[in-house]
Amino acid sequence: MKFPLVAIILALSTSFGAIADVLKIKKDAPKQYVVKKGDTLWDISGIYLDEPWLWPELWQMNPQIDNPHLIYPGDALALIYDADGNPRLVINKAYRKLSPQGRITPKGLNAITTLPLQMIKPYLSYEQAINSDDIKNMPYVLGANENTKTQTLGHILYVKGDLKVHGAYAIYNEGEPYRDLNTGEVLATRASYVGMARAFRSGDESNGLPSSLRVESVKREIKQGDFLMPAMEGQLLPAYFDIHRPLEPVEGQVIASPRQVREFSRMDIVVLNLGSEQNIEPGHVLDLERESPTVIDGPRGPRYPEDSSKFEKLLSDASQLFSNKADEDNTTWKMPKEKVGELIVFKVYDKVSYALITKNQHPIRVGDIAVIH
Structure with a gap:
């Protein structure tokens, strides 16, 4: 089966900048691949490229694939080369088992994604990394209509904060802080989603009256002190990512x-x-x-620090402090x-x-x- 050549485009996507070299296809890459349920654009590109993040270059400017995000299980992809030897993936329409009419509406929900959403969905939907100071100002659970430390489906929650009646709120448990390993600075606080509730009575904090919410769904037990955010805030679930290298170091x-x-x-x-x-x-x-591990090269030969004597370590430390008078018998090699x-x-x-x-x-x-x- 012969496929039409794809017109060469001199200006590549600005997301990637100019790429002078032709994409290198893996030696064992198949000439044709049938999309399977559960595939992602990343998975498929990884079959053909050692660097799957370059996938837009492999798919770009193909008349058969107006939008590579809209390919579906059952589509057959063929590897071709344009007039300048650039590899491209196109859809082999002769192979397609599904009628065009069958592709119009319901299949849009089943188009393959860029990354495996089943792996990252819990962290997109149920995980937050929130500024610790912001958490202090958020509404939080005071108690419930049941005198228990943990609440569940159907319970009424009483919350410190003036909430909107009929508004839906996600409930989060405050976890451990994320710290910089070198400075110890708290960069954010981990927050885990525990449930969803809807406000049915507004509060009046100035008069000591809490807002009232009814628990509509529970992922884990709700506890006193758990804080609330408007539903869906920070819970967007994108199917497609613009995968690219940062432009700056x-x-x-x-x-x-x-x-x-x-x-x-x-x-x-x-x-x-x-x-x-x-x-x-x-x-x-x-x-x-x-x-790579540091090596101390001393009178006994090269050794890792943990295998060196206390005296060798001491000399090595001293040579680093007084580099102008480094001990010639003990050299510390900082590996790449x-x-x-x-x-x-x-x-x-x-x-x-x-x-x-x-x-x-x-x-x-x-x-x-x-x-x-």
């Missing part, structure tokens, strides 16, 4: 995991000490690097950083962001460096 760290573990792998979620204040955006692709993985940022706050690990050569750890040079 940036460097931060993996500071935590919502799962509260210290080592992670592909498709795990991590928290970075980078946010909108560092010009981080949803869709940014960052490398993960780790500094090496790439250990990649991640995509999908949710951004002022000083922190949530990211999905998409590639790792070694287990990713708290403290690893998220960077673009």
Whole structure:
């Protein structure tokens, strides 16, 4: 089956800048691929490219794919090359099993997404990283119409704060703070969604009267002190991300995991000490690097610090303090950083962001460096 060549476009997307080299397709990439349920644009691009974040270059300017976000399970994709040798993915219309009429309305809900939403949805919908000072000013649960410490579906909540009657409010539990590993600064506070309630009686805080809400849904038990935000605030669920590298150099760290573990792998979620204040955006692709262990080269030969004697460590520390009189018999070698993985940022706050690990050569750890040079 022959496919029409795609017209070459000299000006590439401004999101990526000028790319002089032709995209390199994997040697084992298939000539044709049938989209499966659960596929994402990232998954499919990863079949063809070592750097899936370049997927817009592979899909761009194809007449058969006006919008690559609107391809569906059952579509057959063919790999072709344009007149200048640029690889492109197009839809093989001859293979398509579904009639055009069958594609018009109901299938729009089933178009494949950029990233695996089933993995990140809990963190888009149920996780917040909120400024600690903001939490102090939010309405919070005083108690309920049942004299118990935890509340559930159907209970009436009494809340400190003047809320709008008929307004829907999400209820959050305040968790541990996210801190910068180097300075100890509190960057944000983790907030976990616990339920939804609707106000039916306004309060009057000046006269000591609480607002009243009826619990409509519960994810976990609601407790005294849990705070409220308007429903859907910070809970947007985008299906598509503009995946691209930051235009300027940036460097931060993996500071935590919502799962509260210290080592992670592909498709795990991590928290970075980078946010909108560092010009981080949803869709940014960052490398993960780790500094190789320091080596002390002394009279007994090169050794890692933990294997060196106390005297060698002392000399090494002294040579670093007085570099102009460094001990010639003990040299401290600070080794370079090496790439250990990649991640995509999908949710951004002022000083922190949530990211999905998409590639790792070694287990990713708290403290690893998220960077673009």
